[in-house]
Amino acid sequence: MPRRGTSRPPLALVVLAASAVAFVALPLLALAQRAPWRELGSLLVRPAVADALRLSMVTAAATTGVSLLLGVPLAWVLARVEFPGRSLVRALVTLPMVLPPVVGGVALLFALGRRGLVGQWLDAQLGVLLPFSTAGVVVAQTFVAMPFLVITVEAALRGADRRYEEVAATLGASPWTAFRRITLPLVAPGIAAGALLCWARALGEFGATITFAGNLQGRTQTLPLAVFGALESDRDAAVALSLVLVALSLVVLVVLRHRWWVLR
């Protein structure tokens, strides 16, 4: 029942909202204006650029996979299980969102590096060396990006109607079956939104990656690292790479969000 006035949004809100859009869009427009449009094609087929693009795609996808595997159960526990220290755990797992990524990278090095708390054991017992490897890139990205998935999915779980799960239980479904058949489909849009946020954050990850995984073309040099390197030597290439990053993110955010979020 739309009341009078809701059809016409308040002017103040519209003006402020438009300012917000302009604030975000202006730097991106400036970037596009500086772009070497003519040489764009030749810049993008350089081996270093192609390698960075491929590596970013692979690692951001792997990060999203790992985050789904670990983050959805974590979100479920945070939303549905009462236990002492729950708010502390919640704060802990969202901490990487506010931590400077470089600090996260240093912390990862101290934990999983060759001389790190767990890392020295990984190296000695399993021969696994995470720093300076592609797996290390996924570790760094997951550390920074997973919290985005966790808080999104937790919010979706809290907003979901629990009566469906209760009914499933009275009909004889085990808790695991109820989770799989009822809960997961119920919060699927939330999971998709969380996965998208996580993917986008992983794609743009810089600080933790360069600190923990280093910077080597084809192995650990993702798109943001390539942009950073090019910024020092070749401004045109840096701008072109940034445009690729922006365009890629925009396409995925618009297309996938539309498909998963709105249509469901």
Added chain:
Amino acid sequence: MTRVGGGAGRHRRGPSRRQTKSAACPLRAALTAGLAAVLGVSCAGGAVEKPVTITVLAAASLTDAFTEMGEAFSAEHPEVQVRFNFGASSGLATQVLQGAPGDILAVADQAAADAVVAAGEASAAPQVFAHNSMEIAVPVGNPGGVTGLGDFARPELLIGACAEEVPCGRIGRRLLHRASVAPAIDTNEADVRSLLTKIEAGELDAGLVYRSDVMAGEGAVEGIEVAGAAEVLASYPIVALAGATAREEAQAFVAFVRSGEGQRILTGHGLLAR
């Protein structure tokens, strides 16, 4: 890489610094008593001249040497305060070209100084004030058993380098090239300090860094001298910038860096005299 905000120093450049003290002082002293105390400005005495602040944009590898340099200079010129903005040489040059405030540029890279000159931002031709040679840095205990540049080709070792875009990366590669070593590099670090940090932490087995960095590490890394290092040196040019507000003081600082006292400070930190 711009580690230090370009805004540093901007507020110090206002005309107030140059105002005659008799008119403005009582009010300002009341308003900014805390600031005045910090800066050591004294109204009551009236004898002490207001300090002029000069801002020096300096290469990251000069952090320790120039911090001492600033103190020694201010001891000799009590009326001049020296502030620093340390960062990668190329990043500092970019900042100058983008209009960042500063009186002096001192970098580890002739190309960075040349770019500033080419843009008309230098007040004179840059002068070389120091050199730096490269050494192999290894973690304490040398777990990789590194003895020379030849070990950089061993694939089982974790070898770090500076990125090709920064001076230490270019000079290090030239050294390796002259020694006919094809290095098995595992990471190209953004600057020499981050490379050093990873060697200190034991995450890398070896890397080429400046001799002054090994000295600054104070026992956290071990240095191994490299044959032929003296033939491939980093040169450090310094220049007063065209946009300098305190031009005289900036010239005095440049002269101080190149003086016997300045050179003594630089060599004390592992750099080589000009």
